[in-house]
Structures are given as C-alpha cells and as structure tokens.
Amino acid sequence: MSTRGMLIVLSGPSGVGKGTVRKAMLKNSSIKFDYSVSMTTRQMRPGEVDGVDYYFRTNEEFEEEINNGGMLEYAKYVDHYYGTPLKYVNQKLDAGIDVLLEIEVNGAMQVREKMPDGVFIFLTPPDLTSLRDRITHRGTDDEKTIDKRMVQAKREIEMMTSYDYAVVNDKIPNAVEKIEGIIRAEHLRVPRVIDKYKKIIGD
Ligand SMILES: Nc1nc2c(ncn2[C@@H]2O[C@H](COP(=O)(O)OP(=O)(O)O)[C@@H](O)[C@H]2O)c(=O)[nH]1
Numbered sequence: 373m374s375t376r377g378m379l380i381v382l383s384g385p386s387g388v389g390k391g392t393v394r395k396a397m398l399k400n401s402s403i404k405f406d407y408s409v410s411m412t413t414r415q416m417r418p419g420e421v422d423g424v425d426y427y428f429r430t431n432e433e434f435e436e437e438i439n440n441g442g443m444l445e446y447a448k449y450v451d452h453y454y455g456t457p458l459k460y461v462n463q464k465l466d467a468g469i470d471v472l473l474e475i476e477v478n479g480a481m482q483v484r485e486k487m488p489d490g491v492f493i494f495l496t497p498p499d500l501t502s503l504r505d506r507i508t509h510r511g512t513d514d515e516k517t518i519d520k521r522m523v524q525a526k527r528e529i530e531m532m533t534s535y536d537y538a539v540v541n542d543k544i545p546n547a548v549e550k551i552e553g554i555i556r557a558e559h560l561r562v563p564r565v566i567d568k569y570k571k572i573i574g575d
C-alpha cells in the first residue's frame with residue numbers, strides 16, 4: 373500500500389507569480405506533484421484553455437457543483453467564484469501522488485479545516501510596487517480590476533499569519549528552490565514516515 377500523497381496549498385496575492393513558480397516547478401523533474409485545475413466563473417483570458425488553466429463555468433453550473441457536494445472549497449474573489457473540485461484531489465492523494473492547489477486565502481482556510489495535514493505556503497511579493505508592476509506587465513487586467521486586486525492583495529498579505537511558510541518571490545529560481553526545500557522537508561516529517569517503521573517498533 374502506498375502512503376497517501378501530500379496536499380500542498382500555495383496562496384499569495386494576484387500577480388505575485390504563483391502560476392509562474394508552479395510551472396517552473398513542474399518542469400523540474402526532481403519534485404513530482406499534480407496540479408489541481410480549479411473551477412471558476414471568471415471570463416477566460418486570451419491564451420487560456422478550458423480544462424487546462426481552469427474549468428470555466430457559468431454561475432448556475434458552479435452553484436450546482438456546490439450543491440452536489442463536489443467542491444473541496446470555494447470562495448468569491450473579485451466578483452467571481454473560484455473552487456477546487458474534490459474528486460480529483462482525493463483520487464490523486466489516495467494514489468500516493470502529491471497535489472498542489474493554487475488558491476486564495478479564504479479557500480485555503482477551508483482546506484485547512486478539512487485537511488489539516490496539508491502544507492500551507494504563502495508566496496509574497498518583495499513589495500506592493502513590484503506586485504502592481506507584475507500585474508500590469510502581465511497585461512490581462514484593466515486598471516479597475518488591477519485596483520480591486522491591489523486592495524485584495526493587502527488583505528491577503530495580512531492573512532499570511534495563518535500559513536506554515538512564507539516565501540518571497542524575488543527571483544523565480546530562488547522561490548522555486550525554497551518551495552522545493554519545504555516540500556522535501558515536509559516529506560520527512562515523522563507522522564508521514566512512521567508507517568514504514570512500524571515493523572521495527574510495532575504499532
Ligand atoms: N479559493 C480558491 N481560489 C482560487 C482557486 N483557483 C484560483 N484561485 C485564486 O483566485 C485568485 C484569482 O485568480 P485569477 O483570476 O486566475 O487571477 P491570477 O491569480 O492573478 O492569475 C487567485 O488568488 C487564485 O489563486 C480555487 O480553486 N479556489
């Protein structure tokens with residue numbers, strides 16, 4: 373029997389670089405995990421693909437999923453629903469595969485309640501000016517949306533105290549190295565490895 377996979381929750385304000393860091397980590401073969409594609413009601417951005425970046429759904433479809441008990445967590449963020457489909461996460465964890473969620477803070481706190489042995493990592497910007505610059509340069513949001521995301525960013529950074537780890541995304545390779553270090557160390561925590569030693573020490 374394989375041990376259950378580890379749930380890794382990555383949060384941080386919009387534009388801090390969560391997606392960029394996650395994609396850089398997926399390219400690095402030394403750390404293996406699957407990414408849980410979220411469901412959202414926000415509009416698809418140019419270049420995004422349904423089922424790859426998000427499952428893009430209507431409000432009605434999203435609410436139906438909630439009512440059917442299909443979401444591990446969900447939250448409203450800047451006027452839209454975002455949530456994690458439960459089935460995928462459970463299937464992967466049961467198969468012994470680590471799963472990474474890239475979700476905002478309210479959703480992360482719901483996951484903390486349901487899966488307290490998850491690893492909760494908060495990615496922070498070096499400062500708010502560089503955060504705004506990153507969102508602006510990404511070119512996916514108009515000024516009004518950027519303003520809303522900046523207000524939300526300050527609230528999110530306040531919530532950092534509810535996380536296990538804080539990682540500054542100054543340079544992408546630095547952030548990747550730190551997160552990989554956290555994942556490696558978390559795999560060695562005694563409660564995660566104890567089953568392997570039961571033969572020696574008994575139950
Ligand atoms: N609670 C929750 N938040 C999510 C989920 N998926 C994405 N988010 C968060 O929703 C926020 C907005 O996401 P998005 O519109 O893609 O903007 P971006 O993060 O700036 O690219 C970000 O903080 C995401 O991390 C989810 O499944 N659940």
Ligand SMILES: Nc1ncnc2c1ncn2[C@@H]1O[C@H](COP(=O)(O)OP(=O)(O)O)[C@@H](O)[C@H]1O
Pocket residue numbers: 384385386387388389390391392393506507509510541542543544
């Ligand atoms: N360490 C970094 N330094 C400078 N720019 C970055 C860094 N990390 C990400 N970016 C850029 O910031 C923008 C937002 O990154 P993204 O991964 O979309 O953020 P998030 O997923 O957190 O919203 C992108 O244009 C990305 O290329």
